[in-house]
Amino acid sequence: MxxxxxxxxxxxxxxxxxxxxxxxxxxxxxxxxxxxxxxxxxxxxxxxxxxxxxxxxxxxxxxxxxxxxxxxxxxxxxxxxxxxxxxxxxxxxxxxxxxxxxxxxxxxxxxxxxxxxxxxxxxxxxxxxxxxxxxxxxxxxxxxxxxxxxxxxxxxxxxxxxxxxxxxxxxxxxxxxxxxxxxxxxxxKKATTVFLAGNSTVVDQDREPWAAWGQMIPRFFEPGNVAIANYAESGETMKAFMHERRLEKIWSMAKPGDYLFIEFTHNDQKPGGNHLDPFTTYKQTIKEWIGEARKRGMTPVLVTSMHRRNFDSSGHIINTLGDYPEAMRQTAAEEKVALNDLNAMSKTLYEAWGVEGSLKAFVHYPANTFPNQETALADNTHFNPYGAYELARCIVKGIVAANLPIAKYLIKEKIAFDPAHPDPVAKFYWPLSAAVTAEKPDGN
The missing domain is CATH 2.60.120.430 (Galactose-binding lectin)
Incomplete structure (x- = not known):
């Protein structure tokens, strides 16, 4: 280390x-x-x-x-x-x-x-x-x-x-x-930089068995033309991201032609000093970020947050994110910016996995699966590498659907993906990294 x-x-x-x-x-x-x-x-x-x-x-x-x-x-x-x-x-x-x-x-x-x-x-x-x-x-x-x-x-x-x-x-x-x-x-010096701003569902998780889509997405781009710059962090809200000067760091690094992908909701919806209301302060903050990105010649992309793993008795996903995904969609339409509707795609994906199958995409493991993991892990928000990889494939699908210019740099054989028919978990290969933890990331 x-x-x-x-x-x-x-x-x-x-x-x-x-x-x-x-x-x-x-x-x-x-x-x-x-x-x-x-x-x-x-x-x-x-x-x-x-x-x-x-x-x-x-x-x-x-x-x-x-x-x-x-x-x-x-x-x-x-x-x-x-x-x-x-x-x-x-x-x-x-x-x-x-x-x-x-x-x-x-x-x-x-x-x-x-x-x-x-x-x-x-x-x-x-x-x-x-x-x-x-x-x-x-x-x-x-x-x-x-x-x-x-x-x-x-x-x-x-x-x-x-x-x-x-x-x-x-x-x-x-x-x-x-x-x-x-x-x-x-x-x-020439590569387009794609900056990612988000929370624990986007961040480069540092230890097994946790993972997020932001750390998988580089795999889908051809080298030389695109660099993924993941500035997300677990537990973040949009307010905290600004106050901790993470957004300022992105602005200091950005150049014309770069992108800013924005995905927040899971923590912003919670009560407290960092809370944002979906149709007022949440939308307003997103619009401010869009404006600042455009001033720098960047392309902002709004990403609706994926669902939590929460099924009803009929095997359909229950929305636990309130009005935030809809507020993000409205903001994209009002500001005429690209929308990557991960929220909608994740619903299709989770329901395709089903109640039991989806356990293999989230951090659900019996005790002693990993070293020093004495209790079972049961997390319905955070993903394991397989789940994160499939969410990244949804992001790729959204990039193509939005007709973003960076889509031309995607690895061609990795583009085609249908969330209703996810890759079989049995065919997913991920040799474990050295560092492991049973401690859950911030956020829920």
């Missing part, structure tokens, strides 16, 4: 020296690196002085097949392992050389807080493959146009241990037979 609160502990001097290096070429294997590459061996443990390396606890080994200096050797492990690189915030293309010159491989790649980028990339005997992913890296510092610090996002205590907000790009290599030959990192 990264050093807790690394962002807050980094000195300005450190950030302004090493972090100015934005391009790297790493040769994973022995200490004999290919020309112009940095050798990464099992002893390359991350330190802030060096600025890159494996996170402590990554149990990796090197296999040397001989021959080509770059592709003849590789790093592997029988457990998930994590490699971090110090970088300024922004978007980056990461080229990965995977496979084995004399064997097979199977590699899943996630970044930061379990953000899915590549799933189950298999190579045949003696084959290797080059893949590119596009990743958004962020820290908690807010900067003006001249890059002068003007403030910080007010992070919650649990966020200090997240694999983001820290100026580190962290790559998680996972699966049954991961084999990594090389990693190259270059800045991507």
């Amino acid at each position: 990264k050093l807790i609160g690394l962002t807050l502990l980094l000195s300005a001097t450190f950030v302004n020296t090493f972090s100015q290096t934005t391009s790297f070429k790493f040769d994973f294997g022995t200490d004999k690196a290919a020309n112009s590459y940095i050798a990464i061996t099992p002893n390359s443990i991350f330190s802030k002085e060096k600025g890159y390396g494996f996170e402590a606890g990554s149990a990796v080994e090197v296999i040397d097949r001989g021959g080509n200096a770059l592709t003849g050797d590789y790093i592997t492990s029988n457990k998930p392992f994590y490699f971090s690189v110090q970088l300024p915030d922004g978007n980056y293309d990461v080229k990965l050389v995977l496979g084995d010159a004399k064997g097979t491989s199977a590699t899943t790649v996630r970044v930061e807080n379990r953000r899915l980028m590549l799933e189950n990339i298999r190579t045949g005997n003696g084959k290797q493959v080059t893949k590119i992913i596009t990743v958004h890296v962020k820290d908690s510092i807010i900067r003006d146009a001249q890059q002068k610090e003007t403030g910080k996002v007010r992070l919650k205590s649990r966020e200090f241990g997240y694999r983001h907000w820290d100026n580190l790009l962290t790559l998680e290599f996972n699966d049954s037979l991961p084999k990594v030959c090389a990693v190259e990192i270059t800045p991507n």
Whole structure:
């Protein structure tokens, strides 16, 4: 795990020296690196002085097949392992050389807080493959146009241990037979950034078995053209998102042509200081965000919140979200902005799963399913990876239905999806990440 609160502990001097290096070429294997590459061996443990390396606890080994200096050797492990690189915030293309010159491989790649980028990339005997992913890296510092610090996002205590907000790009290599030959990192200044603002149903959940659609959606875009920047956080309301300066951080990073996806409801509907009334303050706040996005040349997209798992006796979903989805729909129509009606699609999806089948999409597990989980988990709001993946497929469907320009960058074979006929859970593959918790995320 990264050093807790690394962002807050980094000195300005450190950030302004090493972090100015934005391009790297790493040769994973022995200490004999290919020309112009940095050798990464099992002893390359991350330190802030060096600025890159494996996170402590990554149990990796090197296999040397001989021959080509770059592709003849590789790093592997029988457990998930994590490699971090110090970088300024922004978007980056990461080229990965995977496979084995004399064997097979199977590699899943996630970044930061379990953000899915590549799933189950298999190579045949003696084959290797080059893949590119596009990743958004962020820290908690807010900067003006001249890059002068003007403030910080007010992070919650649990966020200090997240694999983001820290100026580190962290790559998680996972699966049954991961084999990594090389990693190259270059800045991507041209990609359209899709900023996500939302709560626990959108956030990059940092630990198994929890997940949300925001951490699955990068998987559905072609690399190079779109970077998903997930700024959602568990327990957030629209008011809190502003007061904690998360929205201000997005504004500071945004450029013309970028997108802002907005999905809030679950916590805004609750009584208290952050409550918003659906047809008055909720609509007004959304309209204010739309206006600010447009001032910056961004495209706002409104996402109606998915239902909670709440069935009536006939197997139909009971609406627990009140008038908020309808208020979001009205706002989209009044402001002439794109609407992604996840609320409607989730109703179809849940009812297709049914009362019992839907349990396999939410965090419902008997006691002792996971390490140190002594009591059963029964959460009807938050998803496991399978459920989050299916919700992400709904989001993709909504992007296409709204005819958004970024739809042309969707991976073609991943577009077709009918919520009335979800993917079978038995065919969903998700090798577990290392970190697990039985603690429920904020929000309900």
